[in-house]
Amino acid sequence: MIPPAFEYLRPKTIPEAIAFLQQYGEDAKILSGGQSLIPMMKLRIARPAYLVDINRISGLSYIKEDGGFLKIGGLTREAELESSPLVQSKYPILLDTAHVIADPQVRNLATVGGNLAHGDPANDHPATMLALGAQIVATGSGGERIIPIEEFFLSLFSTALQPGEILTEIRVPVSTARSGGAYFKLERKVGDFATAAVAAQVTMDANGTVQKVGIALTNDGPTPIKAKKAEDFLRGKKLDEANIQQAGQLAADEAQPSSDLRGPAEYKKGLVKELAKRALSRAAERTGK
């Protein structure tokens, strides 16, 4: 399939990219990894007249701890996340997530920034970042602004990024003692979008009860869903089997999946409950380390 014709722009710096985006407004799209955008262009669902390729801009790809955050550059490839010793040792929930995004070839190009900015509730990082309570750094002509992840996903394929803004960095609160997270995804085959998936991140206090908790769902509605009722239930409680079971049920109640070729809605809700239980159990294990 052949996309419609477009003009191709290759800025060397962020200000140059922003200038192009402002000049062409709604007619322009950022080309990052392209692993979501290009398939849509080939199907002619997306028809940008201008493609702003940001891949040659240096300084946008990094993974580092700094100032109380794990900072990930927007252009960091999923494969780089997978092979990062820092992620492997201290942020296994991100490793879990990167591992189940598409396949090795796609992960060589797909970027963490793109996975979030595309606004597809079927992408995997949105739920994980919601569970982690991350922040998005958006860079525009006025400089940088911080968008809390809870305010980032507005509707299907729509995020809080303004035209003329580039998602340049993702900030995850730095890993602390007694915290752990996990991402569990069921897919029909390697590379598929989730039939259902759940991200869970917990921090325990010294008494062994839940101090902080984040639970979020992939591909269960028009945006990634933060399972607030499940979170509220768990706060202050022990992470034992009964509470995990109850939290799983609450998370399933908050899911709004559609019936489609991946299965009926009721089946997917059942999956959410089971995957939430597994993610919470694994997260609990990882707090003990």
Place this chain on the structure above:
Amino acid sequence: MAKKLLVSVNVNGRERQAEVEPRLLLVHFIREALQLTGTHIGCDTSHCGACTVVLNGKTIKSCTMFAVQADGGEILTVEGLMQDGNLHPLQEGFKDQHGLQCGFCTPGMLMSSYVLLHNNPKPSEEEIRRGISGNLCRCTGYQNIVGAVQYASAKMAQGGAK
């Protein structure tokens, strides 16, 4: 029609150039502009991996990239695997272990395996299966493909080609 842009790439060791529309997919550039038809178009929807080539040392699906994005880069296609007229140990392995039937997925399998062995010369079976997880095969059931990669890994450990 958008104005054409010049794309310069090193393909299998040779410098190649062409004027292309921005919307020309890399796989069409390889197959049509460069006449290297070993790289196949299977699904055209980024699932099957038959279009896999190596760009700047990493496997990518050439149906999901525009040729202009590869400008200045180094590409290895299946045609570039032979060395001095000899089959690469992977190609030998696919032959010896019957790692193909119709052969349509094979170029993509070879390129994914090539990079896998480059990064991990002695992979476990699970690592091989993960390494080729972006390449679909409808004929073989993958067992002999895994065997072919293991054959090549052993051969290369003995001091074959890289």
